[in-house]
Structure formats: C-alpha cells, structure tokens
Amino acid sequence: MKADPKADAAAVPKSSPKKLIIIIVVAVLVLIAGGGGAAWYFMQGGADGKAAVKEAAPAEPPVYVPLEKFVVNLQPEDGEQYLQIQFTLQVPTLEQVDLIKANMPKIQSRVLLLLSSKRASELNTPEGKRQLSSEIIAAVNEPFVDKGAPQLVSDVLYTSFIIQ
Known part of the structure; x- marks a missing residue:
C-alpha cells in the first residue's frame, strides 16, 4: 500500500500571499516595538546613572x-x-x-x-x-x-x- 504522492501534496494547503504579508508586517511591528522598548530602557538607565553620579558627588570636600x-x-x-x-x-x-x-x-x-x-x-x-x-x-x-x-x-x- 503505497501512498499517492500527489494526494499528499494536495492535502497540504498552499499559503496565500495575504497571509504571508500579514505575518511579515506583524513580525516587523514586533521588532520595532522591541527596539523602541530597549531604547527607552537604556535611555532611562543612562539618565538614572548620571543622576546617581551627581548625587554621589559631595557638594564640598570634607x-x-x-x-x-x-x-x-x-x-x-x-x-x-x-x-x-x-x-x-x-x-x-x-x-x-x-x-x-x-x-x-x-x-x-x-x-x-x-x-x-x-x-x-x-x-x-x-x-x-x-x-x-x-x-x-x-x-x-x-x-x-x-x-x-x-x-x-x-x-x-x-x-x-x-x-x-
């Protein structure tokens, strides 16, 4: 009992170009959102780091x-x-x-x-x-x-x- 290769190929539905475009757009949006979040995180960390250095520095030497x-x-x-x-x-x-x-x-x-x-x-x-x-x-x-x-x-x- 051999399976018909043409029947297996027919059973797998072909993806439509619309679905492929939607997947690519969603992936790009996820990457942009992740990059923006990372940029915000590091910019906030940099500002806090500078503020901590300014606070740690004494106003006058002892x-x-x-x-x-x-x-x-x-x-x-x-x-x-x-x-x-x-x-x-x-x-x-x-x-x-x-x-x-x-x-x-x-x-x-x-x-x-x-x-x-x-x-x-x-x-x-x-x-x-x-x-x-x-x-x-x-x-x-x-x-x-x-x-x-x-x-x-x-x-x-x-x-x-x-x-x-």
Missing part, C-alpha cells in the same frame, strides 16, 4: 579639625598605664569647624572623660580603636545646648596613639 594631644590615665589593670592620643575630626562644612572651635572646652571635657574610662586591653586591638572612634563621634556630636542641633562629625582620624 573639612578636618585637628585636636590637641590628650594624655590620660587609663583604668588600672596591671599597674598604672596611660594613653597619649591625638586625632582629627572630619566634618562636612566650614560652619561645623567654627562651631566645634567655639565649643572646644566642652569637646575636650567630653573626650577626656571618655578616654579616662577606658582600659588598655580595650584599646589595643583594631576593633577597640574603631569602637573608640564611634564613641568619640557620639560624644562630640551631642548638642552643645539643650534641645540644640547635633554636630555633624563623621569620622575620627588618629594621628598618634600610644599606650604605656
């Missing part, structure tokens, strides 16, 4: 306020020990520098009280020094007047750190 050397007795562990430390505060503006300089006695008092409460074993490790930096920032950022605005010290940069 300003540094060096403080005088502090020498304090540490809490006793294995005999008398003292800490000699010098550091610089990082602030965002010159107005903050003026505010800190005008209130330097309060800052010195706060830092001295903080430093004299420490033990040498707490300060010997890098983690201890980082913790001390956080505590100094918190102490200096406390408002100088009741219900006043806090200072904007963002970092403590050690320039000398000696424990004896």
Whole structure:
C-alpha cells in the first residue's frame, strides 16, 4: 500500500500571499516595538546613572579639625598605664569647624572623660580603636545646648596613639 504522492501534496494547503504579508508586517511591528522598548530602557538607565553620579558627588570636600594631644590615665589593670592620643575630626562644612572651635572646652571635657574610662586591653586591638572612634563621634556630636542641633562629625582620624 503505497501512498499517492500527489494526494499528499494536495492535502497540504498552499499559503496565500495575504497571509504571508500579514505575518511579515506583524513580525516587523514586533521588532520595532522591541527596539523602541530597549531604547527607552537604556535611555532611562543612562539618565538614572548620571543622576546617581551627581548625587554621589559631595557638594564640598570634607573639612578636618585637628585636636590637641590628650594624655590620660587609663583604668588600672596591671599597674598604672596611660594613653597619649591625638586625632582629627572630619566634618562636612566650614560652619561645623567654627562651631566645634567655639565649643572646644566642652569637646575636650567630653573626650577626656571618655578616654579616662577606658582600659588598655580595650584599646589595643583594631576593633577597640574603631569602637573608640564611634564613641568619640557620639560624644562630640551631642548638642552643645539643650534641645540644640547635633554636630555633624563623621569620622575620627588618629594621628598618634600610644599606650604605656
């Protein structure tokens, strides 16, 4: 039982030129819509990228306020020990520098009280020094007047750190 090749050819309907044109037009429209969507996506991403760079760039470079050397007795562990430390505060503006300089006695008092409460074993490790930096920032950022605005010290940069 052989199948008739002419019958198989007759069973497959021929596609009309109208259907072929419609398929091509739909495919072109899909490609155009996809290209337009991709262009919009990348243009939006480029605009957001430029805005993010502008937002990330600080308006002014940070300003540094060096403080005088502090020498304090540490809490006793294995005999008398003292800490000699010098550091610089990082602030965002010159107005903050003026505010800190005008209130330097309060800052010195706060830092001295903080430093004299420490033990040498707490300060010997890098983690201890980082913790001390956080505590100094918190102490200096406390408002100088009741219900006043806090200072904007963002970092403590050690320039000398000696424990004896």
